Amino acid sequence: MLFTETFSEFYEKFKTSLSDGTFAKLTFAKTIGQAELKNIFIRPVLDENELKLELKFRFQQEELFEIHSVDSAFDRLLPFINNPFLSVILFTTEFDLTYKLNKKRAVSVTEQAPTFGNASEVLLEYLNKK
Template identity: 40%
Template structure:
């Protein structure tokens, strides 16, 4: 199945985990080649006006500073989707009930696999944006 369709199924699980309060972390990894952008990490951050997510963009080069942003779920979706295949080929969702991995293979097919949960509790990220 084309990776775009499988990614939409994966994203439904991301949204449900945020809504259910069991979203622990989301990580984008597995680049092809030596890209400057190394990882993207997302953690929940509870705020009074609703759930915000803290996204950390981590770079390989010491000259490029890591970037922190507070985003809502729709903004996060746009960023994650824009980085699929350029440069990331996998996205890992960690929840307190299961770990879900989305992968794109060389034939542009997507696949979702589930494993036992890595995290038992949800810990809110601390922002240095204040």
Template identity: 50%
Template sequence: MSYEPIFAQFWESVKQSIQNGTYAKLTLAKTIGDTELKNIYVRPVLLEDDVFSLSLSAKYKTEEIESFHTIDEAFIVLAPYMNNPFLTALLFTTENDITFKLNKKRVGSIIEQPPTFKNASDVIIEMKEKGISI
């Protein structure tokens, strides 16, 4: 069975946490072997005129590259990195931590745990205060 439908389900949790105002942080991590790309961090940002976007910070051994995307674009950009090189995506919300994992057979699973963060991302809080919704 392919892991893609389970990753899509995980991404729905990401979208829902942004819409609910509970999103704190998202990280793609745990690479296969020693890779150039070490992590990708996803954080919400407000661009000019309060336009919501997701900042994707790709951390390489020698540099960091940041790009900005809509929620749907971010999914298209991030999905190919699952299984190559990342095995784990960690979503931190104020309600719970949701982990998407690929096992050795590359079967995806979603695990929920108690929340690590008590507060949502500063940008999410600012959006709530300004009445900006996605």
């Protein structure tokens, strides 16, 4: 099952947090079973003064890094929803947003108080140069 529509709405909130300078962290967590891939961490990076995303794939024995544009990262990350990840957490300075699949694979998105008080330094540096 593809979660394109629901994850797309969630990803738009992520993109908004990038543009308004409140983004702190994005994490794929809570895998199904004993998956080799443990987490995916997404953070902004500057590549020739352009804002891009570093995707860090953390496996049991190694870490792999990929750089993507903000838009192309969506297509790279979407297949990992439900295979193997059941939750994605967006941390911003205004709120934490959790995208979660239950056992029946129904999607819920919940908002909580922010965990982080400061936005990504790379993002703030980029926005200050604009």
